Amino acid sequence: MNTKLHAICDSQGRPLNLFVTAGQVSDYIGARALCDSLPDVDWLLGDRGYGADWFRETLKDKGIRACIPGRKQRKRPVKYDKRRYKRRNRPSRDIASQCPAGQ
Numbered sequence: 464m465n466t467k468l469h470a471i472c473d474s475q476g477r478p479l480n481l482f483v484t485a486g487q488v489s490d491y492i493g494a495r496a497l498c499d500s501l502p503d504v505d506w507l508l509g510d511r512g513y514g515a516d517w518f519r520e521t522l523k524d525k526g527i528r529a530c531i532p533g534r535k536q537r538k539r540p541v542k543y544d545k546r547r548y549k550r551r552n553r554p555s556r557d558i559a560s561q562c563p564a565g566q
Contacts, residue, residue, distance in 0.1 A: 464485065464486065465485070465486025465487070466483050466484065466485060466486055467483070467484050467485070467486050467488065467490075467493065468481060468482075468483055469481070469482040469483070469484065469490070469493030469494070469496070469497055470482075471497055471500060471501065471502065473502070474504075476553040479500075479502060480497060480500045482496045482497055484496075489512070490510065490512030490513050491512075491513075491515055491518070494509075494513050494515070494518045495518075498518075498521055501522075501525060501527065503526075504527055505527065505528060506527065506528050506529075506530055506547065507522055507527050507528070507529055507530065507531070508530045508531070508547060508548060508550060508551035509529070509530070509531040509551065510531070510551065511531065511532050511533065511534050511535075513531050514531045514532065514533050514534055514537070514541065518531075519531070519541075529543070530543050530544050530547045530548050530551070531543060531548075532548065
């Protein structure tokens with residue numbers, strides 16, 4: 464069985480809040496679990512799995528700009544800051560380097 468780690472990190476990539484789900488569970492579950500603990504920030508960078516309209520609306524209601532590309536099968540493409548988006552995996556790399564699993 465695999466697991467998936469959903470993390471809210473600060474601008475330096477340091478984890479602020481973590482939530483673990485089974486690997487086959489949708490990213491929407493992790494997003495919903497972390498919604499209440501979103502910090503007061505300007506931007507949220509996330510993978511395509513977090514691109515649901517309801518999640519984008521939640522971010523907008525909190526005054527957070529989403530930098531999340533839309534899924535490929537989305538009917539209308541979503542605009543996002545591609546340069547900013549490239550920084551989204553920094554926390555993943557940092558957390559993975561500290562994890563003994565898979566080494």
